[in-house]
Amino acid sequence: TRARRVLELGTAQGYTTLWLSLALEETGGHLTTVEILPERHALARKHLAAAGLAHRVSFMQGDAHVLVPNLTGPFDIAYLDADKDGLVDYFQKLVPDKLPPGSLFIAHNAILRADAMQDYFALVRKHPEFDTVIARAVPEDGLALSYRRRGGV
Numbered sequence: 001t002r003a004r005r006v007l008e009l010g011t012a013q014g015y016t017t018l019w020l021s022l023a024l025e026e027t028g029g030h031l032t033t034v035e036i037l038p039e040r041h042a043l044a045r046k047h048l049a050a051a052g053l054a055h056r057v058s059f060m061q062g063d064a065h066v067l068v069p070n071l072t073g074p075f076d077i078a079y080l081d082a083d084k085d086g087l088v089d090y091f092q093k094l095v096p097d098k099l100p101p102g103s104l105f106i107a108h109n110a111i112l113r114a115d116a117m118q119d120y121f122a123l124v125r126k127h128p129e130f131d132t133v134i135a136r137a138v139p140e141d142g143l144a145l146s147y148r149r150r151g152g153v
Helices: 017-029 038-050 066-071 084-092 114-125
Strands: 005-009 030-035 056-060 077-080 104-108 129-137 143-150
Touching: 005 017, 017 030, 017 038, 017 077, 030 038, 030 066, 038 056, 066 084, 077 084, 084 104, 084 114, 104 114, 114 129, 114 143
Parallel strands: 005 030, 005 077, 030 056, 077 104
Antiparallel strands: 104 143, 129 143
């Protein structure tokens, strides 16, 4: 997508943060990542520094439900690996102002945790501006990729 501005909710130890940051090296972009647990936040910072990619990342520690409304968008990609039952809230806080047409909303664990994501799936499937597919990433799990069409409905 040649994304330049990426948001990640649910940093954990920073594995996906590393991959996203590597991609942003190609575009000169920047990643904002939010992790609620202080120990995971610290570990992710350590991993990104060791990989030489910390310059691509703004690390935020706290509850993403509280922090997202205050983030300055827009974002080309929002990657969600935080609480699955909070996906509807995140989506509503990001759309329409922080995820413009042409952007992606990616939800991790779309197969393994599908039961916890039913409200999100119902919302995004009926949203007139989004096309969503489930892509299997590994044998037991995958991603829900929701593309916000250019030109609206």
